[in-house]
Amino acid sequence: MNSKLCIFLFICLCSVTFSQEYLDFDPSKDSILHNDDSSFEIVNEQDEEMETVYEQDEEMDAKNEFRAAWVDTWNNRALTDAQIQSTLKSLKQYGYNAVVVQIRRRGDAFYFPKYPNTEPRVTCIPSNLDVLKTMIEYAAPLGIEVHAWMTTLLVSTKNKPSSAAHVVNAHPEYLTQNYAGEKCISEGYYLDPGNPNALKWNENVAMDIVKNYDIDGIHFDYIRLPQQDSGYNPTAIARYNKEFGTTGKPAANNANFRAWRRRQLTDWLRTMYAKIVQVKPAMKVTAATFAGRSDAYDHRLQDWATWMKQGLIDANFPMNYTTDSNIYQTRVNDIMANAYNRHVYMGVGAYLNSNANTIAQFKYARNKNTHGLVLYSYAHNGKTASMSNLQNIYTELFSTPVRTPSMPWKTRGGHIQGQILDSNNEPVYNAQVKILETNQTILTDSQGYYTFLHLPEGEYHIQCLNNEYRSPITPIQVINTQVSGTDFQID
Numbered sequence: 391m392n393s394k395l396c397i398f399l400f401i402c403l404c405s406v407t408f409s410q411e412y413l414d415f416d417p418s419k420d421s422i423l424h425n426d427d428s429s430f431e432i433v434n435e436q437d438e439e440m441e442t443v444y445e446q447d448e449e450m451d452a453k454n455e456f457r458a459a460w461v462d463t464w465n466n467r468a469l470t471d472a473q474i475q476s477t478l479k480s481l482k483q484y485g486y487n488a489v490v491v492q493i494r495r496r497g498d499a500f501y502f503p504k505y506p507n508t509e510p511r512v513t514c515i516p517s518n519l520d521v522l523k524t525m526i527e528y529a530a531p532l533g534i535e536v537h538a539w540m541t542t543l544l545v546s547t548k549n550k551p552s553s554a555a556h557v558v559n560a561h562p563e564y565l566t567q568n569y570a571g572e573k574c575i576s577e578g579y580y581l582d583p584g585n586p587n588a589l590k591w592n593e594n595v596a597m598d599i600v601k602n603y604d605i606d607g608i609h610f611d612y613i614r615l616p617q618q619d620s621g622y623n624p625t626a627i628a629r630y631n632k633e634f635g636t637t638g639k640p641a642a643n644n645a646n647f648r649a650w651r652r653r654q655l656t657d658w659l660r661t662m663y664a665k666i667v668q669v670k671p672a673m674k675v676t677a678a679t680f681a682g683r684s685d686a687y688d689h690r691l692q693d694w695a696t697w698m699k700q701g702l703i704d705a706n707f708p709m710n711y712t713t714d715s716n717i718y719q720t721r722v723n724d725i726m727a728n729a730y731n732r733h734v735y736m737g738v739g740a741y742l743n744s745n746a747n748t749i750a751q752f753k754y755a756r757n758k759n760t761h762g763l764v765l766y767s768y769a770h771n772g773k774t775a776s777m778s779n780l781q782n783i784y785t786e787l788f789s790t791p792v793r794t795p796s797m798p799w800k801t802r803g804g805h806i807q808g809q810i811l812d813s814n815n816e817p818v819y820n821a822q823v824k825i826l827e828t829n830q831t832i833l834t835d836s837q838g839y840y841t842f843l844h845l846p847e848g849e850y851h852i853q854c855l856n857n858e859y860r861s862p863i864t865p866i867q868v869i870n871t872q873v874s875g876t877d878f879q880i881d
Contacts (some may be wrong), residue, residue, distance in 0.1 A: 405697025409757050411605065454795040456705070456735045456762025456787055458488035459540065463495050465769035469515050471524060477768060478528050484780040488535040490609050490707075490764065493522045494579070497545030497557050507598035508560075510553040522603050535794055537607035537676065538599050542592060544612040546579040556579070557591060564588035567622040569642055576616035583615070583654040584626025586817070586836040593662065600666050600673060607674030608666065609707070614680070614692035618642045621651045629836070633820065636870055637643060649753035651691045657835035658874045664807040664841045666875035672800055674704045678737070679822045681721040682709035683728065699730040701844045704797055705781065706732065707764055710751070711739030718751055726758050733795065741770035745779045749786050756787070765785070788847060804868040806842040808875035810834050811855060818880060821856040826863065840875075 446628075459481060461468050467477050468491055481489055493500040498512045500521035503556060506748035515521060518818045522538060529536045546558045560577050564574045573579055581588040600608055615621050619642040630650055631637055640647040659677075666673050679694040680686035689692055697703045708725050712718050725734055736755035753762050765783070806825075810818040817838025824831045825842060829849055834840045840854075844867045854861035859880050866874050 400550050453854050454793045455756075456733070456764075456794045456876055457486045457490055457792070458490050458535075458537070458735065458762065459486060459765040459768040460737075461491045461768045463488055463492045463500055463512075463514075463521075465767075467769050468492075468500075468521055468525065471516075471519065474521065474524050475528055478532055478534060479523070480780065481768070482532045482534060485791065487527065487792065488537060488762075489529060489768075491521065491525050491537045491538040491539045492539040492541070493599070494540040494543060496547060497551065498553075501599070501603070503595075504598050504602055506665070507594045508555055509557065509595060510555045514831075521603070522599070526604055531802065535606040537609045537674070538603065538605045538631050539609045540596060540599065542610045542613040543580045543583065543615070544577055545581055548574055548578045550699065552577070561587070561591070563623075563625070566620050566621065567624075568617075568619045569622055569639060571622070575620055577635055580612075580616055580620065582621060582623035582626050583658060584621055584629060584651060584836075585623045587625075588602070588623075589658050589836065591656075591815075593665070596662060597665060597669070600669055604674070607676055607678045607704075609678065611678040613659065613677050614686070614690040615651065615655075616688045616690075618648070621647075626651075626654075629819075632799070642823075648688070648691060652693045654836065655691060656693055656696060656702065659697060660700070660841045660843065661807070661835055661837070661839045663702050663843060664805045664873050667800075667805065667871070668807070671871040674797065674800075675702075676705040676735075677703050678707045680707055681710040681737070682723065683724055695728045695730075698728065698732040699733065701799060703864070704732060705735050705798070706759070707735050709737045709739075710755075711737070711742055711766065713747060715747075715754075716748070718769060719754055721754050722758050722760070726760065729761060731799075732759040733797065735764050736760045737764045737766050737867070740765050740779055741767070742784055744780050748779060749783060752787055801871060803844045803846055804870055805873045806840075806845060806850065806852065806866055806868060806875045807873050808840055809841065809877045810838045810856070811877065811879050813879065815879075818856060821880070823852055823854050823880075826851045826853065852876075854880065856880055 409575050411502060461477060467472060468474050497509060499516060501523065502520055526536050551558055554560065564581050564585050566580045566589055567573050568575050581592065583589060596608060622639060623697065627639060630647065634646065638651050644838055665673055677694065679692060680690055682809050683695060694706055698706055708721065710718055710721050722736060738748055738751045741794050810821045819834055819836055819838065821834045822831050823840040830842065832840050832842060847868055847870050850866045850868060851863050852866055855865050861878050861880065864876050866876065868874055
């Protein structure tokens with residue numbers, strides 16, 4: 391066959407294949423994304439096509455694996471320049487290709503914050519040390535990815551911080567409460583996701599890190615409420631009552647109130663994903679989650695299955711911390727059944743397990759086709775408290791070097807995001823924004839943002855609807871890896 395003809399046919403085939411690549415739109419039952427009956431079948435067909443593409447990509451990428459350790463700042467592993475070098479050299483020696491370093495411990499900074507992020511620096515490190523910057527500089531020549539670990543809603547232990555600039559002292563009105571009005575709950579003090587200003591505070595922290603540090607990923611930990619009996623911040627309750635026409639405080643187990651609290655977290659994560667990739671399209675957005683899905687969903691108000699299904703995170707780090715093999719394996723099986731083509735990096739509690747049990751749990755997760763393994767933590771090397779755990783893991787699992795696995799959805803498809811404001815430039819909550827081509831509708835979050843993620847490249851038409859208001863139909867051009875959109879100002 392003529393070579394020019396072969397090339398032509400190949401290009402045509404590639405064009406057809408690419409036009410069929412769609413990302414996961416299919417919403418969960420509790421999602422605020424909606425499809426009418428007329429478009430649902432089409433959306434499902436697109437999902438099936440994309441699943442096939444993903445399967446092919448995963449097969450090609452099967453030998454790669456995310457191998458990481460959480461490096462916490464409660465221990466002496468990343469508090470000096472020498473400790474950072476030593477930790478990274480050990481990780482490289484023992485076959486790891488990523489590090490998840492805690493740079494926001496409890497509403498504080500192991501780096502140099504830039505305004506509008508006003509969180510205070512910690513005092514347990516040298517005054518001139520930027521832990522995050524130093525970690526990046528030493529990790530790069532070793533081929534180790536750096537993921538910035540941000541403790542998200544938990545901002546203080548039970549002992550209040552002394553700094554007046556700390557959010558607990560500067561803005562106590564942002565803190566969550568239990569039904570009785572107590573602010574110190576469980577481990578300590580949490581920000582309340584039902585308070586828009588609290589979410590804005592966390593946005594400032596996250597975006598400061600994303601914009602100013604050459605990290606490979608940002609990792610949200612404690613992106614959950616401490617218990618079902620929480621979320622009673624006065625602003626949150628006022629918003630809830632206004633939305634549903636109720637009064638007083640709803641019961642902690644009220645199904646509607648639980649769904650509302652879950653939504654506030656999910657809304658924020660959806661908005662943040664677009665904001666992050668708008669700055670750095672390749673940035674990996676991940677979260678540490680409760681491995682027991684029902685516990686996470688019912689008691690922590692953390693709906694990680696929806697996060698994965700809608701592509702709000704690129705990878706889930708389930709904290710599967712247990713010595714019970716049956717519990718561990720049941721969780722692994724359930725997590726992989728709800729991965730929805732996103733990565734799962736299984737977290738194992740080495741601080742609980744013997745070296746042998748840690749390795750056995752890693753092996754089980756790997757055999758269930760997880761995309762990676764994460765040790766919690768580098769400071770806890772099994773009950774023997776020695777380097778023997780790292781050495782044994784290396785011998786049994788990590789002796790062959792690999793790259794971290796690719797994420798095909800990061801380079802296919804784009805996103806739409808905008809903000810809805812009223813005539814006083816205040817955010818409009820619960821306005822509807824609709825994509826006419828797919829009949830997808832999303833409700834604006836507490837800061838007025840609407841976000842559609844992972845759309846196939848092309849032109850879309852959107853319209854904002856709020857009570858009797860109908861905006862003009864606006865064309866939006868979606869470009870791969872980019873965030874497009876428009877703001878609306880309505881009465």
